Amino acid sequence: xxxxxxxxxxxxxxxxxxxxxxxxxxxxxxxxxxxxxxxxxxxxxxxxxxxxxxxxxxxxxxxxxxxxxxxxxxxxxxxxxxxxxxxxxxxxxxxxxxxxxxxxxxxxxxxxxxxxxxxxxxxxxxxxxxxxxxxxxxxxxxxxxxxxxxxxxxxxxxxxxxxxxxxxxxxxxxxxxxxxxxxxxxxxxxxxxxxxxxxxxxxxxxxxxxxxxxxxxxxxxxxxxxxxxxxxxxxxxxxxxxxxxxxxxxxxxxxxxxxxxxxxxxxxxxxxxxxxxxxxxxx
Amino acid sequence: xxxxxxxxxxxxxxxxxxxxxxxxxxxxxxxxxxxxxxxxxxxxxxxxxxxxxxxxxxxxxxxxxxxxxxxxxxxxxxxxxxxxxxxxxxxxxxxxxxxxxxxxxxxxxxxxxxxxxxxxxxxxxxxxxxxxxxxxxxxxxxxxxxxxxxxxxxxxxxxxxxxxxxxxxxxxxxxxxxxxxxxxxxxxxxxxxxxxxxxxxxxxxxxxxxxxxxxxxxxxxxxxxxxxxxxxxxxxxxxxxxxxxxxxxxxxxxxxxxxxxxxxxxxxxxxxxxxxxxxxxxxxxxxxxxxxxxxxxxxxxxxxxxx
Numbered sequence: 056x057x058x059x060x061x062x063x064x065x066x067x068x069x070x071x072x073x074x075x076x077x078x079x080x081x082x083x084x085x086x087x088x089x090x091x092x093x094x095x096x097x098x099x100x101x102x103x104x105x106x107x108x109x110x111x112x113x114x115x116x117x118x119x120x121x122x123x124x125x126x127x128x129x130x131x132x133x134x135x136x137x138x139x140x141x142x143x144x145x146x147x148x149x150x151x152x153x154x155x156x157x158x159x160x161x162x163x164x165x166x167x168x169x170x171x172x173x174x175x176x177x178x179x180x181x182x183x184x185x186x187x188x189x190x191x192x193x194x195x196x197x198x199x200x201x202x203x204x205x206x207x208x209x210x211x212x213x214x215x216x217x218x219x220x221x222x223x224x225x226x227x228x229x230x231x232x233x234x235x236x237x238x239x240x241x242x243x244x245x246x247x248x249x250x251x252x253x254x255x256x257x258x259x260x261x262x263x264x265x266x267x268x269x270x271x272x273x274x275x276x277x278x279x280x281x282x283x284x285x286x287x288x289x290x291x292x293x294x295x296x297x298x299x300x301x302x303x304x305x306x307x308x309x310x311x312x313x314x315x316x317x318x319x320x321x322x323x324x325x326x327x328x329x330x331x332x333x334x335x336x337x338x
Numbered sequence: 339x340x341x342x343x344x345x346x347x348x349x350x351x352x353x354x355x356x357x358x359x360x361x362x363x364x365x366x367x368x369x370x371x372x373x374x375x376x377x378x379x380x381x382x383x384x385x386x387x388x389x390x391x392x393x394x395x396x397x398x399x400x401x402x403x404x405x406x407x408x409x410x411x412x413x414x415x416x417x418x419x420x421x422x423x424x425x426x427x428x429x430x431x432x433x434x435x436x437x438x439x440x441x442x443x444x445x446x447x448x449x450x451x452x453x454x455x456x457x458x459x460x461x462x463x464x465x466x467x468x469x470x471x472x473x474x475x476x477x478x479x480x481x482x483x484x485x486x487x488x489x490x491x492x493x494x495x496x497x498x499x500x501x502x503x504x505x506x507x508x509x510x511x512x513x514x515x516x517x518x519x520x521x522x523x524x525x526x527x528x529x530x531x532x533x534x535x536x537x538x539x540x541x542x543x544x545x546x547x548x549x550x551x552x553x554x555x556x557x558x559x560x561x562x563x564x565x566x567x568x569x570x571x572x573x574x575x576x577x578x579x580x581x582x583x584x585x586x587x588x589x590x591x592x593x594x595x596x597x598x599x600x601x602x603x604x605x606x607x608x609x610x611x612x613x614x615x616x617x618x619x620x621x622x623x624x625x626x627x628x629x630x631x632x633x634x635x636x637x638x639x640x641x642x643x644x645x
Contacts (some may be wrong), residue, residue, distance in 0.1 A: 070449040077440050078451075078458035081519065084473040085461065087484065091476065104477075104484040147361045154358035166359065173370055175568075175629040180576060180598070180622040183605050183614050184373030187380065207365035238354030267466035269579035270598070274606070285468040289583055292472055296586040306476065309469050320464040321457065 085313060092310035096303045114307040121304050128280055129287035130312065133266055135198070136283055140205040141261035145254050148208055152215020153246050157223060167216075173209030186274050200275040201283070205265045211257045218253030219246070255326045266316070284312045374622070381405050381616035405616035415617065418597045421506075425596070426574040429510035429517075433570055434563065436514065437521035441559075442551050444522070445529040456526070460519035467516055471583035474512045478504075479587055500588035509591075512580045517573070521566040528562035529555060564636045568629060575625045578602070597621055 091099060094108030102108065118126050155163060155170075185204050189195045194203070223246050231241045269285045276282055279290070288308055295301035384401035409415055440459055444452045462470065476482045478499030486496040499508045532555060540550045556563075578598040585591045593607075594600035597617065605614035 067448045067450065070443045070446055071451055074440065074443050074449055074451060074455035077436065077518075078455045081459045081462050081515065084470070084477060084515065085465070087477055088473050091482070100481045104482055104487055147365065150358040151362035154355040158355035158358075160355040163355075166363065169366065169371075172626065173366065175572070175626050176370075176374075176622045180601075180618050180625065181370065181373050181377075183601060183611075183618045184377035184380075185369060186605070187376055187611065187615075188369070188373050203365070204369045207362065207369050209366070209370075212362055238351035239357075242354075242358070263463065267468075269466070269468045269582075270602075274602070285466050285579070288472060289468055289579075292475075292583060293586050302476075305472060309472050313465055313469060316464045317461055320461070324457070324460070 085317070088306060088310045088313065092307045094303075096300060099303060099306070114303060115311075118304050118307045118311065122279070125279060126287065126304075126308055126311075129282050129284045132198075132281060133283040133285070133312075136201055136205065136268075136272070137262050137266040140202050140265045141258050144206045144208050144211055144261050145258040147206060148211035148215045148257055149247070149250055149254050150242075151212045152217075153219045153223070153242060153250065155212070155216045156219035157225070157228060157246070170209045170212050170216075173207075174213055182270050182274050185271070189275060195275055196277055196281070198281060201268075201272045201281075204271060205261075205268070208257075208261055208264075211261060214257055214260075215250065215253060218250055222253065223249045252326075255323075259323060259326075284308070288312070374619075377615040377618055380612050381619050383612045385610075385612075401612075405613050406620065408613060409617045409620055414594055415597060415600060418594055418600050422574065422577065422596045424506050425510050425513075425577065426571075428507055429513040430567070430570045430574060432510070432514045433517040433521060434566055436518045437566065438525055438556070438563065440518065440522045441525035441529055442555065444526055445555070446547060446551075448547070456522075459522055462516050462518070463520045465516065467512070467579045468583050470516050471512050471580045474508070474515065475584050475587050478508055478584075500584070500590060502590055505588065505590040509581055509584060512584075513573070513577070517570065521570070524566055525559055525562050528559040532558050560636070564633070567636075568632060571628060571632065572625060575621065575628075 087104060090105055090107055092114055093111040094102065095110030095113060098108040098110065154160070155167060181204075186195065189200045194200045227245060228241055231245055232238075236244075266283075267285065268283070269289070272283050272286050273289070276286065279287070282290070288305055291301045291305040291308065295305055382400060382402060382405070383398050384404055386397060386399045386401065440455070443449050444456050449455075465473070477484065480486050480496040483497070483499065486499075489495060489497055498504045536554050536558075537550050540554050545553070576598060577596050581591050581595045582599065585593075585595075593603055598621070601614045601617045601621070604610045604617065
């Protein structure tokens, strides 16, 4: 009996231990940047890395003072690109996915294969051609040059189609048609509400995708006041190799940018419909 | 309503689906189809010296497949793919393996701290790749690394994270760190879709948890594994931000470390857009090909295994 209980105990301890090691691995860099952001630049390179420093307030002041408040500008830009881009892209994807799932129309098959190919072609390899198009139309360097390409998300359309197929019953739509509702009204008052949970997931995937994007804004923008945080932090780091004070600003900047996003993620976690992703391949 | 083929098909609202897909189609054409077409066109162009002598001018002319030949015979481009392959050989199996392991453990009723671990492991998904590279970069840099601090205190010297031997695992680690959580959640969601009776039946038959995981659970989450594998593969081929961010910290990462970095250099530092376009087309076509092959092979194997 005792031996059995012991074995049982061990069966619990090992999986828990492995999970905790994984959690630690994922938390250490975040903990590091939070601690490092409290250090003065002298402390940064001298004290033990996990020992808190005394320079948090000075660092924050330096960060927000850098380049006349450039950091806040970057944060606002990131928010603009991510919120506006993912909201518009979610709506566009939902409309297209709904139509492809619920209507027979000419070109539907072609469109489906085009979308599928779009999912498989990595967006980044398109960055150079997109830059060329933008420079032909004189949009390079503007907010639009980053916003417009992020509005089209083949994967979002694909997921919206999968979700519409599984969650919007044809019978309900047919009943509304018999009642004389127009197709636009049917979408607005039946299709759209039914697709909301799927839309939240598409929105969040797009949001993180745009927020994390680096190459597209890096290529399109040259004016620092239009940079998102990713490109801004990179320029700090690139300059930092010759000007070490910027390392400190980059670290505080990274810490400040990580905190709200993690909070948002923790809050939104419960709304994720990840089964949409794992089921997507069967659809 | 007007026009359209007669009969019952030409009903009211027949235009609705076209209007619904119109924004997506317009954007698809403008930012995917046209750029690809333009890149293909441009890749067949090139600057050539015409006229000869001191009065010769550089002129853009049609050069056919020259840029493709130049790209495909460029040892540096292939070396970039080689480095990418080495990086991918470390990051992809580790990401997927750890994601599967954590997903199984979180699904396993015997584990404790499941909620906490799930959240903690998912957390890095919220951290942009560039920021993640910055964090890890400082954790690699000898003067700020906590790991090198410990080994120094122990008299073992510094760990050469950013040296010649450490650079591949170090860059791959940034990708693993950022990717494990997201993939774990996809696999975990798929695991939860498995009816509990299947595992229970195996347990009554005396199967150990590992045997249940291996013979019952893993085969049933294969579609999720294929999906995560595909994402990891596409993600690997377009690696750019991580090595670019780490570059100021180490001489080991050259300007053309991976193919996209070389494409960037050709396009923006050398102003050779045709050559960069040709390389972009090759990279995109290659990715498409690899993805389709992966999907076909796994689909055949999955249906062959089940049927």
